[in-house]
């Protein structure tokens with residue numbers, strides 16, 4: 001097909017956070033840092049000459065400086081969204097409204113309040129989505145495939161379809177999707193914009209059928225323009241709706257792609273020298289029990305994220321020490337809670353609360369030779385891998401989580417086998433539940449019992465379960481996860 005555009009990109013990815021970020025060094029030079037994650041490894045599977053482009057937002061002053069200086073990486077276009085617009089869209093709407101809705105984080109007697117300030121921020125969210133849609137429309141070759149990521153960019157598929165009806169558009173949600181009644185808290189016109197924005201895509205992807213079904217229910221419940229639904233229970237449902245974006249009867253197909261862990265990368269990375277060093281340092285911090293035996297470890301690794309339930313994890317650990325004094329001096333809770341979204345006061349407060357409760361436990365139970373909670377708040381990937389390798393028990397107890405990759409990564413790199421205590425509200429529960437000890441994340445007593453059971457598990461059983469967990473966790477590696485979605489979009493052309 002002859003291109004009506006000069007642009008050459010055949011495969012485009014759009015996300016708020018891109019694969020690279022910049023900081024201005026003291027000497028004024030720019031330092032580029034590459035990030036990881038499913039989309040990064042997915043894209044690496046495509047031929048470098050295939051004309052792939054990643055469109056992302058500048059997130060910091062360093063990123064904006066890089067744009068001003070014309071510094072960039074091949075295959076990445078960073079959008080110079082003004083800092084105030086980005087902050088209103090990202091902090092104000094994406095992280096304080098959409099994230100809260102999908103993770104059900106509101107204290108509803110007092111929040112949310114959809115007032116004039118919300119409307120002002122919503123306008124920024126629209127402008128920010130429009131900047132992405134326009135950049136994608138400009139860069140995409142005729143008939144190109146565009147893979148839009150996450151709740152930051154819900155309006156992009158609809159906007160882009162109006163600009164470029166020839167494109168094949170996918171959107172993937174990495175978070176849970178809210179239950180229909182919770183989603184209904186949003187003002188009607190906002191719900192409608194979000195759902196119709198998403199339905200501008202040809203394909204919508206979710207991490208589990210639970211989240212896919214929740215989206216389908218929200219779509220059907222709210223908009224009389226959606227005229228029908230075909231397919232089964234939401235796993236591969238087809239939503240048909242009457243709005244004529246560009247062609248009558250546009251259809252959006254919903255499917256589930258359960259992103260897995262990248263075993264090859266993790267196993268290789270987890271055996272590099274810096275990880276070995278961190279393991280030695282951690283062993284030092286953990287120490288040995290008074291009888292000289294090695295102490296058991298309960299590890300957790302999270303962003304300090306409201307949905308991760310770190311505080312209740314600590315409370316469950318305290319309950320364990322209370323109910324089972326035999327574990328005192330013989331176990332250490334190694335908790336890594338890395339800074340996240342620190343522009344938001346509620347995240348800063350949460351981090352302070354994590355620290356306070358950890359200190360309280362250490363004061364209450366600690367002895368001169370034993371620190372019950374070893375808490376680290378500074379991000380260190382090598383140290384996370386070290387903890388994965390030596391942990392006896394991994395605690396993954398989110399209130400609600402799209403998938404939770406830590407639950408999948410630990411079994412892959414664990415040296416001796418690690419028992420997994422897993423929240424039934426994590427997407428990973430649907431794939432790992434059978435070999436994990438599963439808990440209601442709000443039930444601290446149950447979580448304490450689960451920790452005891454996990455610590456008491458026989459080494460052979462632990463190793464067996466870990467093997468099965470690792471197999472389930474790597475069933476859909478990131479490259480396959482990405483290619484499946486890309487191929488499904490490309491197939492549309494021929495159908």
Ligand code: G6P
Nearest residue numbers: 017095150151174175340341402
């Ligand atoms: C979740 C979201 C991602 C996001 C990540 C880190 O996993 O689904 O889109 O990038 O959290 O959050 P941040 O706000 O730092 O990008």
